Amino acid sequence: MGDAEIRILLLEDSPSDAKMVIRELNKRKSAMPVSIEHVGRLSLALERLKKNQFDVILTDLKLPDSDGLETVTRLLERAHKIPVVVMTGTYLDEGVALEAIRHGAQDYLFKDQMDGALLTRVIRHAVERNHLQQELVKLSQMKDEFISMVSHELRTPLTVIKEGVGLVQDGSAGALNPDQQTYLDLAKRSIDRLARLINDVLDFQKFESKQMEIRMTENNINELVNEIKESFALVAKNKGLELSVDLEERLPRIFFDRDKIVQVLTNFMSNAIKAMEKGKITLKTRCLENAVRVSVEDQGPGIKEEDIPKLFQPFSQLAMGNERKPGSTGLGLAISKQIIDRHKGKIGVESVWGKGTTFYFTIPQGLEIPKKKLGEILVEKGWISEEKIKEALKNQEGLANEK
Amino acid sequence: MSKKILVVDDEKDIVSVLVGRLKAQGYDAASASDGEQALKMIQKEKFDLIILDILMPVMNGTELAQILKNDSKTKNIPLVFLTALGTKQEGSGYSIAGSDVVFAKPFDFKELLGKIDELLAQK
Numbered sequence: 469m470g471d472a473e474i475r476i477l478l479l480e481d482s483p484s485d486a487k488m489v490i491r492e493l494n495k496r497k498s499a500m501p502v503s504i505e506h507v508g509r510l511s512l513a514l515e516r517l518k519k520n521q522f523d524v525i526l527t528d529l530k531l532p533d534s535d536g537l538e539t540v541t542r543l544l545e546r547a548h549k550i551p552v553v554v555m556t557g558t559y560l561d562e563g564v565a566l567e568a569i570r571h572g573a574q575d576y577l578f579k580d581q582m583d584g585a586l587l588t589r590v591i592r593h594a595v596e597r598n599h600l601q602q603e604l605v606k607l608s609q610m611k612d613e614f615i616s617m618v619s620h621e622l623r624t625p626l627t628v629i630k631e632g633v634g635l636v637q638d639g640s641a642g643a644l645n646p647d648q649q650t651y652l653d654l655a656k657r658s659i660d661r662l663a664r665l666i667n668d669v670l671d672f673q674k675f676e677s678k679q680m681e682i683r684m685t686e687n688n689i690n691e692l693v694n695e696i697k698e699s700f701a702l703v704a705k706n707k708g709l710e711l712s713v714d715l716e717e718r719l720p721r722i723f724f725d726r727d728k729i730v731q732v733l734t735n736f737m738s739n740a741i742k743a744m745e746k747g748k749i750t751l752k753t754r755c756l757e758n759a760v761r762v763s764v765e766d767q768g769p770g771i772k773e774e775d776i777p778k779l780f781q782p783f784s785q786l787a788m789g790n791e792r793k794p795g796s797t798g799l800g801l802a803i804s805k806q807i808i809d810r811h812k813g814k815i816g817v818e819s820v821w822g823k824g825t826t827f828y829f830t831i832p833q834g835l836e837i838p839k840k841k842l843g844e845i846l847v848e849k850g851w852i853s854e855e856k857i858k859e860a861l862k863n864q865e866g867l868a869n870e871k
Numbered sequence: 872m873s874k875k876i877l878v879v880d881d882e883k884d885i886v887s888v889l890v891g892r893l894k895a896q897g898y899d900a901a902s903a904s905d906g907e908q909a910l911k912m913i914q915k916e917k918f919d920l921i922i923l924d925i926l927m928p929v930m931n932g933t934e935l936a937q938i939l940k941n942d943s944k945t946k947n948i949p950l951v952f953l954t955a956l957g958t959k960q961e962g963s964g965y966s967i968a969g970s971d972v973v974f975a976k977p978f979d980f981k982e983l984l985g986k987i988d989e990l991l992a993q994k
Binding site: 626 | 884975976977978
């Protein structure tokens with residue numbers, strides 16, 4: 469950072485405490501040049517943040533117009549890129565200080581142990597750490613953008629390949645001999661696999677970057693399990709596998725995103741079918757204390773204990789008897805885990821080597837649709853425009869600042 | 872008389888395979904490479920359905936859709952959007968009306984065809 473001046477916003481309502489901090493900082497001015505702006509109220513601090521640039525905010529938690537963690541939250545709301553260091557009275561307030569860190573503060577200081585050297589070091593570290601944090605956020609965003617751009621760019625050429633092959637394959641461009649048909653089928657399978665992989669990567673990416681929307685509605689899980697069974701009936705029959713369901717009749721009300729849960733169960737089912745040569749697959753629902761458990765039990769070869777922790781990691785294809793599972797992208801279970809995490813449920817696996825595997829997930833009981841803010845409902849109903857709401861909020865904020 | 876479908880996409884290869892596929896299904900298919908060219912064609916002749924890409928130069932898919940929806944002569948033509956952006960309305964900036972559908976590339980042609988048949992049967 470060199471010797472560039474560090475611009476400090478000091479938020480402290482007690483004149484004597486403020487004086488002490490300024491005195492201590494000035495003592496160390498040769499080691500760390502600073503410029504200090506001092507205000508005694510949160511509303512004034514928020515105003516300064518609007519007008520001027522700062523490198524760090526040094527704040528008391530108890531202020532005339534804000535108390536405790538609210539101070540940290542409201543400062544970060546306005547200036548989330550500026551590190552906040554909180555000052556509390558004595559070490560007895562350490563609990564509050566730690567809570568402040570959980571709410572986004574970079575560090576804390578006790579006023580009764582304040583000295584120039586410590587203050588300087590804490591400020592330097594807060595600024596530096598914050599700088600690194602911002603870099604990380606930026607890098608992670610770049611990674612997200614890169615992955616999604618590459619996946620998007622792959623889509624158009626893949627569509628052309630897929631439809632071009634499709635046209636030849638279905639005889640639209642003239643009759644085919646059996647050899648030609650075989651090779652085209654081969655190409656088609658690989659195209660479908662590539663398409664699946666691209667979609668999985670994008671799905672995974674969307675969950676990672678929190679862009680994936682989950683739409684919770686009240687649903688009947690037993691009905692859905694039956695549907696899944698029906699949709700796999702033909703594939704199972706062709707492989708000579710038996711399918712059965714074992715459902716608990718009385719289940720509590722649960723809320724979930726139907727399409728996403730279908731995705732999870734489809735993944736469990738295709739894993740089970742891929743793993744088995746013969747035997748039975750059972751889809752089960754059970755009522756737990758505060759949740760509903762859904763499982764898919766197979767009689768396949770099972771999974772070795774040491775492989776289990778790897779299962780839900782992205783791109784971890786298990787060597788099932790040293791064979792890579794054809795047609796799998798290695799993302800199915802990782803995406804399933806993201807889906808169940810977003811439902812605040814648990815996902816897991818139980819397996820006995822040589823006997824079979826059970827994949828399960830739970831959905832907590834009565835997990836309601838997150839309550840919407842009044843404004844969102846008004847906009848959704850078309851009773852008020854989004855601009856109007858923003859305007860109203862701005863006015864409100866303005867009034868609060870004027871107080 | 873076979874139904875007439877217009878395919879609008881700046882990716883010439885996509886247009887070729889789609890027109891090929893539609894003709895093989897017995898549809899009458901025409902094509903345009905951007906929204907402006909499509910609009911000129913739509914004003915001249917009647918189409919039963921339009922398949923359009925969302926991201927295109929000159930005039931993109933959502934701009935074209937908006938013009939069509941604001942004209943009483945064209946507002947009832949079903950629209951099928953194609954997008955390389957992944958799912959649904961993402962990045963389209965145009966809220967897609969109830970009767971319109973979006974397919975993410977690479978789409979499944981059988982699914983697309985099913986939807987086209989359905990939309991045309993509704994008319």
